[in-house]
Amino acid sequence: MAEKRMSLKLLIDTKSNRVLFAEAGKEVVDFLFTLLALPLGSIVKLLSKGRMVGSIGSIYRSLENLDSTYIQPNQDKDILLSPQVREQKLYQNKLLLPAPAPVKVEAYYTCGINSYGSSCSQYVTKTSGIQCPSCSRKMDKALRWLQAESGMASGVGGGEEGLVKGVVTYTIMDDLSVTPMSAISSITLLSKFNVKNVDILKEKNVSLGMKEALDLLKASLASKTVLTDVFLASKE
Structure with missing residues (x-):
C-alpha cells in the first residue's frame, strides 16, 4: 500500500x-x-x-x-x-x-461463587490464586476488563473528522x-x-x-x- x-x-x-x-x-x-x-x-x-x-x-x-x-x-x-x-x-x-499497538487486556480474577446472598462477587484481584476473603476459596476464575471507547469526534450531523475545521x-x-x-x-x-x-x-x-x-x-x-x-x- x-x-x-x-x-x-x-x-x-x-x-x-x-x-x-x-x-x-x-x-x-x-x-x-x-x-x-x-x-x-x-x-x-x-x-x-x-x-x-x-x-x-x-x-x-x-x-x-x-x-x-x-x-x-x-x-x-x-x-x-x-x-x-x-x-x-x-x-x-x-x-x-x-x-498504537493494541492495548493489553488486563485479567482480573474472582472465586466464581455467585450464589444468592454471597459476598464473593464483591471481590476481584489481579493475582490469580489468592484466597477469597469471603469463602476462602482460590480466586482463579478469570474475568476481562473492557474499556468503553468512543470514536474520534466527527461533529454533529456527520461532519468531517479531525480537530480543526477545513474551511480555511x-x-x-x-x-x-x-x-x-x-x-x-x-x-x-x-x-x-x-x-x-x-x-x-x-x-x-x-x-x-x-x-x-x-x-x-x-x-x-x-x-x-x-x-x-x-x-x-x-x-x-
Whole structure:
C-alpha cells in the first residue's frame, strides 16, 4: 500500500535560507495537534532511543532492559514502555505516524461463587490464586476488563473528522505556531520579518510523509526552527 502523504507550501527567505512560514490545510494542522496526545513513552518508541534528545532515551532503555525479576509481581513495565491512553487512540493521525499497538487486556480474577446472598462477587484481584476473603476459596476464575471507547469526534450531523475545521488555510510558523491564515496576517508577517525585497522570497511545495513526520516530531522537542531544520537544513 502506497504511503499517504500531505502537502504544505513553504515561504522561504533565500538570503538567510530559512522558512518564514508555511501554508497548510486541516490535515497537516490536525497532525501537529495530535502530537500533544502522544505519551512520552510512545514518543521515545517512535523516534527510537538513539534519536532522543537528552537522557530520556537512557531511562527508556534502562526499563526496557530491566529483568522482570526486579519488577513487582502485580506490575507490567510495558505500561510505561508502550503507554496506551484513550486520547492517543482518539487523536492518532493514521496518515503519518504508526497506529498504537493494541492495548493489553488486563485479567482480573474472582472465586466464581455467585450464589444468592454471597459476598464473593464483591471481590476481584489481579493475582490469580489468592484466597477469597469471603469463602476462602482460590480466586482463579478469570474475568476481562473492557474499556468503553468512543470514536474520534466527527461533529454533529456527520461532519468531517479531525480537530480543526477545513474551511480555511492555516499559517504554520517555523516554530510550529499555528494560526488561521488571512491576507492581512500574511502582510503582517512579512513586516514582522522586515522583508523589504520580495525578490528574495521563494515558495516551495513540500510533501509530508512518515519520515518527515518523525523528523518534525524529533525537531519539535529541541528546536525553534523546525520547518527550516527538516525541509532546508539537510538539503544544503
